[in-house]
Amino acid sequence: MSTPNVSDILxxxxxxxxxxxxxxxxxxxxxxxxxxxxxxxxMGMATTLVLTSSNFxxxxxxxxxxxEIRIAIFVLVIAGFVGxxxxxxxxxxxxxxxILGIFIPLIVTNCIIIGRAEAFASRQPLWAATLDGFVMGLxxxxxxxxxxxxxxIVGSATLxxxxxxxxxxxxxHMSISFGEDARGILLFALPPGAFIGLGLxxxxxxxxxxxxxxPKTVAVQISSPTTADASA
Amino acid sequence: xxxxxxxxxxxxxxxxIFIFLLAxxxxxxxxxxxxxxxxxxxxxxxxxxVAGSYDNEPxxxxxxxxxxxxxxxxxxxxxxxxxxxxxTVAKDGYSGSINLLVGxxxxxxxxxxRALAHRETPGLGxxxxxxxxxxxxxxxxRSLRNPMPDDWAVKKDGGVFDAFTxxxxxxxxxxxxxxxxxxYFQAHQHELFQ
Ligand SMILES: Cc1cc2nc3c(=O)[nH]c(=O)nc-3n(C[C@H](O)[C@H](O)[C@H](O)COP(=O)(O)O)c2cc1C
Numbered sequence: 001m002s003t004p005n006v007s008d009i010l011x012x013x014x015x016x017x018x019x020x021x022x023x024x025x026x027x028x029x030x031x032x033x034x035x036x037x038x039x040x041x042x043m044g045m046a047t048t049l050v051l052t053s054s055n056f057x058x059x060x061x062x063x064x065x066x067x068e069i070r071i072a073i074f075v076l077v078i079a080g081f082v083g084x085x086x087x088x089x090x091x092x093x094x095x096x097x098x099i100l101g102i103f104i105p106l107i108v109t110n111c112i113i114i115g116r117a118e119a120f121a122s123r124q125p126l127w128a129a130t131l132d133g134f135v136m137g138l139x140x141x142x143x144x145x146x147x148x149x150x151x152x153i154v155g156s157a158t159l160x161x162x163x164x165x166x167x168x169x170x171x172x173h174m175s176i177s178f179g180e181d182a183r184g185i186l187l188f189a190l191p192p193g194a195f196i197g198l199g200l201x202x203x204x205x206x207x208x209x210x211x212x213x214x215p216k217t218v219a220v221q222i223s224s225p226t227t228a229d230a231s232a
Numbered sequence: 233x234x235x236x237x238x239x240x241x242x243x244x245x246x247x248x249i250f251i252f253l254l255a256x257x258x259x260x261x262x263x264x265x266x267x268x269x270x271x272x273x274x275x276x277x278x279x280x281x282v283a284g285s286y287d288n289e290p291x292x293x294x295x296x297x298x299x300x301x302x303x304x305x306x307x308x309x310x311x312x313x314x315x316x317x318x319x320t321v322a323k324d325g326y327s328g329s330i331n332l333l334v335g336x337x338x339x340x341x342x343x344x345x346r347a348l349a350h351r352e353t354p355g356l357g358x359x360x361x362x363x364x365x366x367x368x369x370x371x372x373x374r375s376l377r378n379p380m381p382d383d384w385a386v387k388k389d390g391g392v393f394d395a396f397t398x399x400x401x402x403x404x405x406x407x408x409x410x411x412x413x414x415x416y417f418q419a420h421q422h423e424l425f426q
Contacts, residue, residue: 035354061246069239073246080250084257091261094268098349156354186355 003128013135020143020198021205025111030144031194033103035155038162040148041141042096046089046104048137050081051113055133057081058121065122074117075108082107095165112140147197153178155189273305277317280335280344281307286314295424302416304424313338313425316417319348322409326401327351330360334413338421345371345410350402357402367394367403376414384411 004012017023020030026047033043054077058065065073086104089097097104107113116136121129152159157178163171187193233241274291281290286307295304301321307314315335322330330350335343345368347360359365370393376384385391386403395403417424 064242066239066242069243072243076243076246076250080253083254087254087257087261087265091264091268094265094272098272183355186353189354 003124006131009128009132009135013132013139014142015139018143018205019112019136019140020147021202023112023115025115026140029103029106029110030140030147031191031198032106033100034144034147034151034194034197035189036152036158036162037145037148037160038096038166039099040144042089042093042100042166043103044137044141044144046085046100047107047110047113048134048141049085050078050107051116051137051140052130052133053081054078054113055116055121055129056126058117059124059126059129062122070118070122071114074114074122078113078117079108093166095162099162099165112136143201146201147194150197150200151188151193153184155184155186155193157184276333276346276348277305277307279346280317280333281315282343285309290315290317300416302413306425308425315343316424317343318413318417320409320413322405324401324405324408325350325352326357326399326405327353330402330405330409332406332409332413334410336414336417338425339375340377340414340418340421341373341375342371342410342414344369345406347406352402353399356396356399359396359399360402360406367396368406370394371410376411376418381411381415384414 013019019026029043029047033039054074057077058074061073082105085107086097089100089104116133120132124132149159152161159176159178160171160174161177163174165171167174188197270291277290286309288306288308290305290307293306293308295306297304303319305317305319307317315337318332318334318336320332320334322332328351330352331348333346333348335345337343346362347368350358350360352358352360359367362368379392383391384393384407386393386395386400386407388395388400389404391407393403393407
C-alpha cells in the first residue's frame with residue numbers, strides 16, 4: 001500500500017469511505033447516541049480522541065509490532081485510551097458523562113477504531129496514521145451530528161438542548177425550542193428513528209455520488225456508481 | 233532472548249505502559265471526580281430542601297440502611313431534625329429502575345420528590361422528570377394521611393394520583409415507591425435521627 005497524500009486521506013475519511021455512511025463499522029454508538037445534537041457531539045469528540053490516539057500509538061510502535069500479537073496490542077491500546085477518556089470526561093464534563101456514561105466503554109466495540117489500526121495505522125507513517133485517525137473521527141462525528149440534529153428536531157422539537165453540558169453557562173443560550181407545546185414525533189427519538197435517519201443519510205449520499213459520477217459514465221450507461229465499497 | 237519469547241515480552245511491555253497511563257490518569261482525576269459527585273448530590277438535596285431551614289451539611293450527614301438499599305441524608309437545624317432525604321429506587325419502571333429522591337419532614341409530610349435518574353420513554357414516561365413536566369410537584373405536602381394509604385395509587389388503580397396518557401406504568405412505579413418510603417419512615421422515624 002503506497003502512502004496516500006493529505007487530500008486523499010481527507011477525501012477517504014470525510015466522503016468516499018466515510019466510517020458512518022460507507023464503512024458502517026460503528027453502528028452501535030452511532031445509533032444509540034444520536035438522539036440529540038449534544039449527545040452526538042460528545043460521543044463524536046470522545047471517539048475522535050480515541051481514534052487519533054490509537055492510530056498514533058499503533059503507527060509509532062510499527063517497527064516492533066509482531067504479526068501474531070498485533071490484534072491483542074490494538075485491543076490493549078484502544079481499551080487503554082477509552083479508559084483515559086472515560087476518566088477525563090467523568091472529571092471535567094461530569095453532566096455529559098452522566099448521560100453518555102454507559103456508552104463510553106462501548107467505544108471499545110466501535111470497529112472503526114480497530115479497523116483503522118489494522119488497515120491503515122499499522123502500515124503507514126506516523127503523520128499519515130495520525131491524520132487518518134483524526135479525519136476518520138471527524139467523518140464519523142459529522143454523520144453523528146447530522147443524524148443527531150435530524151432526530152432531535154423531528155423527535156423532540158428542540159435543537160442544541162442541554163448544550164450547557166458541553167459549553168457551560170454560555171451553552172444555556174444555544175438551545176432552540178420549536179414552540180412551548182411542540183412535542184415532536186416520538187418515533188424519531190426512539191431507536192427506529194436512528195435506523196430510518198441513517199438509511200435516509202446513506203441514500204442521500206448515494207444519490208449525490210450518482211449525480212457526481214454521471215458526466216463520466218454518460219457514454220457507458222451500464223457502469224454502476226461506486227457506492228458499494230462497504231467492507232464489513 | 234529466544235525468538236519465541238519476544239512477542240510475550242512485547243505484549244507485557246504494552247500492558248505495563250497502559251497500566252501506568254491509566255493509573256496516572258486515575259490519580260490525576262480522582263479528587264475532581266469525587267468533588268463532582270459530591271456537588272451533584274448537594275445540588276440535588278438543595279432542590280428539595282428549603283434554603284435556611286437547616287444549618288448542617290445534609291450531604292455528609294448520611295445513614296446507609298443495611299439490606300434495604302436506601303440511603304438517608306439528614307437535614308437538621310441546631311441539632312433538631314428538619315428532614316430526612318431518602319435516595320431510593322423504584323424497580324418496576326417501564327425501562328428498569330427509577331432512582332428517586334424523597335424528602336420527608338419529621339411530621340411525616342413530604343417535602344418533595346424528584347426523579348434523579350431514569351430511562352423511561354421520552355414523551356411517555358419521562359414526565360416524572362421535572363424538566364419535562366411538574367407532575368412530581370404534586371407530592372409536596374402529601375403524607376400517609378393525605379390521601380389515606382389505600383388511595384396512594386394512580387387514578388387508574390382507584391387512587392388519587394394522575395397518570396400520563398397512555399403511560400401508567402411509570403407513575404405507578406413512582407407512586408408505589410414513594411408510598412413505601414413513607415411507610416418505612418413512619419416505622420423507623422426514631423432510629424433515623426439518632
Ligand atoms: C415504545 C413504547 C414505549 C413506552 N414507554 C412507556 C413508559 O416509558 N412508561 C409507561 O408508563 N408506559 C410506556 N409505554 C406504554 C405501556 O406499554 C403501557 O401500555 C401503558 O403504560 C399502559 O397505560 P394505560 O393503562 O394508561 O393504557 C410504552 C409503550 C411503547 C409501545
